[in-house]
Amino acid sequence: MDRTPHAYTPHDVARRETSEQLRARIPGWGADLDRADRPQFPELSLREDLTGARWEFPERQPGGESRERSIEHAFVTPVFGTAQPRRGLSGAIRKHAYAKYSEARAAHWLMLIAADRVEATGAHLMSIVRLHPDNPITETGITSELTRSGLSSRFGRKRSDTNHQWMDPVLVAGPFVAAAVVGAKALARARRTD
Amino acid sequence: MRAMVYRGPYKVRVENKEIPRIEHPNDAVVRVTMGAICGSDLHLYHGMMPDTRIGHTFGHEFIGVVHEVGSSVQNLAVGDRVMVPFNIFCGSCWYCARGLYSNCHNVNANATAVGAIYGYSHTCGGYDGGQSEFVRVPFADVGPTIIPDWMSDEDAVMLTDACPTGYFGAQLGDIAEGDSVVVFGAGPVGLFAAKSAWLMGAGRVVVIDHLEYRLEKAREFAHAETFNFTDYPDIVVEMKKQTDHLGFDVAIDAVGAEADGNLLMHVTSAKLKLQGGSPIALNWAIDSVRKGATVSVVGAYGPIFSAVKFGDALNKGLTIRGNQCPVKRQWPRLFEHVRNGHLKPSELVTHRFPLEHIAEGYHVFSAKLDGIIKPLVIPSAA
Structure with a gap:
């Protein structure tokens, strides 16, 4: 090594370009240079006049009585989302996760993840019963592999994520393949019984 | 209306849903004219976000036209062309009063650690999002802003997140x-x-x-x-x-x-x-x-x-x-930067998917195909 790197000496690393050079080369360089004039910066200062709110506490949205809430909240917030209310087994798991465990507990989140999988499985089954079955071709957008350069986007491009992408089709298509196999076996067994 | 719905990890489709209704006096319903898929939507798409429910409509980056307003809304009127920050916020809680709109404490009953975000699971409040033809926008007097005449739709949608x-x-x-x-x-x-x-x-x-x-x-x-x-x-x-x-x-x-x-x-x-x-x-x-x-x-x-x-x-x-970005706090300065040419947000838009083809949009974005950087979503009624 010809010289001692700056990290081991008292000296700053020399800048490659001066501010003047950067200002000439980069459009807008330094427009927000003044750190005291970055008014968007989230300092904890009270801003009484800027939000558009005309209330100190918002009027309450009706219907919050039975809604789940984090037990770290004092109450159901005055405004809340009403999309996809809890229902069924997944709803029961979610209700328990919210009622029993705070956000600090891993059990809270892992139960919610489990409820998501329970609901997804039930939804796939119900979609068949309701004659609007999930379509693994259209719902995964997999046909874009053919129309959007699936192969050339992936290979020979030093992408790191291709190391693990082989797992995705297995996980996505696996349940459909398993269901088809189980269905075929059941059908074959029924025919033998006849 | 037509809306993207989540069907489980790696699966989405477009279904008919009821047009959202006014649920609070300061709500608005916005007809979406342009949306986007965000990289963080992929967390939902991949099933990584707890309490992402079947039927949920994603989408926290969108602009549109005001379709209906609640009884207490004063700052918006039907027909206004608006951009909506991805954060839902009340404007008056301890956090909002200090400019931390992304940490609003009055809008997400499901969690205290995160504020509310459109179309981002029940962990983020349980609000359907803007990858649809219409969306409920709470606190219409606080969050949305009328899009300046000089700003393009694609710049505006890129400024929502x-x-x-x-x-x-x-x-x-x-x-x-x-x-x-x-x-x-x-x-x-x-x-x-x-x-x-x-x-x-x-x-x-x-x-x-x-x-x-x-x-x-x-x-x-x-x-x-x-x-x-x-x-x-x-x-x-x-x-x-x-x-x-x-x-x-x-x-x-x-x-x-x-x-x-x-x-x-x-x-x-x-x-x-x-x-x-x-x-x-x-x-x-x-x-x-x-x-x-x-x-x-x-x-x-x-x-x-x-x-x-x-x-x-x-x-x-x-x-x-x-932190999640308190978007509206950034807007005044960013509007200046866009207007004077220092930033051109729409330069990063590479793909525009019709809402009906959104499953393709998610797959292409998730798998990083076709040189994709930023996909937009265009509802059929836009």
């Missing part, structure tokens, strides 16, 4: 004149963060990714030096060499949970959901900066714990700053 979040990432870095800045991730947020670092006076801006076409965009759009981490046995060592073994003054993690990581990280986060995302980009950020540096985190992570190298952060005396 991606651009302000990147700009906010640079702000959280507290960049001083001449600072060296390394940005992990060359997606839209990382590219905007790199560009914004120059606005704040950075002396050197480096962007790291593994997708060459995005690194090319980083060089062209953000005037950044670029490194493909797959070209190096250890990107952290390379970053030390690049800074005379000192490390960067500021690092910005614009990757978040979607990082691939090694097999163990990938399986425990993306597949088993036992981590709130693979933290490899954050760990690289922690290890690539000098001691006493600032690490800004705007890449989104889930609420479950992640294997972050906190010991290194402690021993190096780092300042770690992160």
Whole structure:
């Protein structure tokens, strides 16, 4: 090594370009240079006049009585989302996760993840019963592999994520393949019984 | 109305849904004219976000036209062309009163650690999002803003999340004149963060990714030096060499949970959901900066714990700053930057998918096909 790197000496690393050079080369360089004039910066200062709110506490949205809430909240917030209310087994798991465990507990989140999988499985089954079955071709957008350069986007491009992408089709298509196999076996067994 | 709905990990479709109704006097219903898929939507799409319910409509980046207003709404009228920040916020709680709109305490009953976000699971409040023809917009007097006449739709939609979040990432870095800045991730947020670092006076801006076409965009759009981490046995060592073994003054993690990581990280986060995302980009950020540096985190992570190298952060005396971006707080300055030409947010738009083809949009974006950087979603009624 010809010289001692700056990290081991008292000296700053020399800048490659001066501010003047950067200002000439980069459009807008330094427009927000003044750190005291970055008014968007989230300092904890009270801003009484800027939000558009005309209330100190918002009027309450009706219907919050039975809604789940984090037990770290004092109450159901005055405004809340009403999309996809809890229902069924997944709803029961979610209700328990919210009622029993705070956000600090891993059990809270892992139960919610489990409820998501329970609901997804039930939804796939119900979609068949309701004659609007999930379509693994259209719902995964997999046909874009053919129309959007699936192969050339992936290979020979030093992408790191291709190391693990082989797992995705297995996980996505696996349940459909398993269901088809189980269905075929059941059908074959029924025919033998006849 | 037609709306994207979640059907389980890696599966979405478009269904008929009821048009949202006014549920609170300060609600509005907005007819969506343009939306977008965000990199963080992929966390939902991959099933990584707890309490993502079947039937949920994603989409927190959208603009539209006011279709209906509640009885107490004064600042908007039917027919107004509006842009809606991805945060839902009340404007009056302890946090909003201090400008921390993304941390609003009055809108997300499901969690206290995160505010409410359109179409981002029940963990973020249980509000359907804007990848649909209509969307309910709570606190219409507080969040949305009428789009200036001079602003294009595509610039406006990019200002509802991606651009302000990147700009906010640079702000959280507290960049001083001449600072060296390394940005992990060359997606839209990382590219905007790199560009914004120059606005704040950075002396050197480096962007790291593994997708060459995005690194090319980083060089062209953000005037950044670029490194493909797959070209190096250890990107952290390379970053030390690049800074005379000192490390960067500021690092910005614009990757978040979607990082691939090694097999163990990938399986425990993306597949088993036992981590709130693979933290490899954050760990690289922690290890690539000098001691006493600032690490800004705007890449989104889930609420479950992640294997972050906190010991290194402690021993190096780092300042770690992160938050969801309080979008509306960024707008006045960003509007100036767009108007005077310092920023052109729509330059990052690469794809426009009709709402009816949104499953294709998700797959192309998730698998990084076709040179995709930023996909927009266009409802059929737009």
